[in-house]
Amino acid sequence: MASTLDELIEALRCLPGVGPKSAQRMAYHLLQRDRKGAVRLQRSIDEAITRLKPCSRCNNFSEHEVCDRCASPTRDPSQLCILEMPADLAVMEQSHAYKGLYYVLMGRISPLDGIGPRELRLDKLLERATDGLVEEVILATNFTNEGEATAHYVGEMLRARGLRVSRIARGVPVGGELEHTDIGTLAQALLERRGL
Amino acid sequence: MASTLDELIEALRCLPGVGPKSAQRMAYHLLQRDRKGAVRLQRSIDEAITRLKPCSRCNNFSEHEVCDRCASPTRDPSQLCILEMPADLAVMEQSHAYKGLYYVLMGRISPLDGIGPRELRLDKLLERATDGLVEEVILATNFTNEGEATAHYVGEMLRARGLRVSRIARGVPVGGELEHTDIGTLAQALLERRGL
Ligand SMILES: [Zn+2]
Ligand SMILES: [Zn+2]
Numbered sequence: 001m002a003s004t005l006d007e008l009i010e011a012l013r014c015l016p017g018v019g020p021k022s023a024q025r026m027a028y029h030l031l032q033r034d035r036k037g038a039v040r041l042q043r044s045i046d047e048a049i050t051r052l053k054p055c056s057r058c059n060n061f062s063e064h065e066v067c068d069r070c071a072s073p074t075r076d077p078s079q080l081c082i083l084e085m086p087a088d089l090a091v092m093e094q095s096h097a098y099k100g101l102y103y104v105l106m107g108r109i110s111p112l113d114g115i116g117p118r119e120l121r122l123d124k125l126l127e128r129a130t131d132g133l134v135e136e137v138i139l140a141t142n143f144t145n146e147g148e149a150t151a152h153y154v155g156e157m158l159r160a161r162g163l164r165v166s167r168i169a170r171g172v173p174v175g176g177e178l179e180h181t182d183i184g185t186l187a188q189a190l191l192e193r194r195g196l
Numbered sequence: 197m198a199s200t201l202d203e204l205i206e207a208l209r210c211l212p213g214v215g216p217k218s219a220q221r222m223a224y225h226l227l228q229r230d231r232k233g234a235v236r237l238q239r240s241i242d243e244a245i246t247r248l249k250p251c252s253r254c255n256n257f258s259e260h261e262v263c264d265r266c267a268s269p270t271r272d273p274s275q276l277c278i279l280e281m282p283a284d285l286a287v288m289e290q291s292h293a294y295k296g297l298y299y300v301l302m303g304r305i306s307p308l309d310g311i312g313p314r315e316l317r318l319d320k321l322l323e324r325a326t327d328g329l330v331e332e333v334i335l336a337t338n339f340t341n342e343g344e345a346t347a348h349y350v351g352e353m354l355r356a357r358g359l360r361v362s363r364i365a366r367g368v369p370v371g372g373e374l375e376h377t378d379i380g381t382l383a384q385a386l387l388e389r390r391g392l
Contacts, residue, residue, distance in 0.1 A: 052200055
């Protein structure tokens, strides 16, 4: 019946950037050409929403209340690197230039999108950063306008609490995103971070 | 853990037009901002792939072996209208200009995409059209190059079997798609169909 199909098309529209036409194309594709892919997608969504919750310490997606990285005794708890998204964390780890801990904002301050400090839940970051072990906060948000504004806001907030705050060096090209930066540049930018 | 997330991102790439970057954006969106939407999407896919199979008569998605429309005693079984996609059927029904039955190709002949008569499974159409009840076949594929080629091929195939074959009139703008045609134009095009 049309209703089951219509419901699928409507449900696909919850995906960002998917309008009515592409939702329809996606539904036909799944039903006609890629039922295996459809089964896999359905199970992956189920697994992901069931298993992944924000880590209580770093805010990244995690299968446990505290993720493996935050629980690791080999990471330096005196350094806290602040990032926008999980993909940024992945590329930072690949640079092998950092041994401290992370906090993932899961976004950035973006007034045009109605995302301010409250929507970013910076209170959680504040609590995390003031655990008594963190000595230095390294701001590694993107060098876009929004990333810079976020770094500025977060930096002021944490400096007011007596934390040492630094910003990774602008080795990352202006307007560029961490995720698209080669890891050598990123390692250099981390090395040349400057106090704020 | 990364693996559950990576699996979700990978699974999203089975959707047409979704590359690695947008799959990632979609996964974050589902997990962070729209878990309700994610649950709904997961269930809709499950329902759709479990319930919807091709109707054995019209080839459209159906929850039964023969869909309600094909089983209806009020439709004229002597007319068979051939369409590319389910969305075309929906708009044709909205025109209220047609009381016969349908056959949905679920595609079109498209050599560039490797879709020929065999991939379109035109043998199923041939069997359907030669049930002894169908007298006239109305070709209502799109007026795109591929739709026209499909109409030509299918028309020749069915005329060779002694069926009367017509093409809806080119009231539909050249290069246009049924789905984007206003229903008045569509009704007119159906009325002015010409024998092939
Ligand atoms: Zn963590
Ligand atoms: Zn049917």
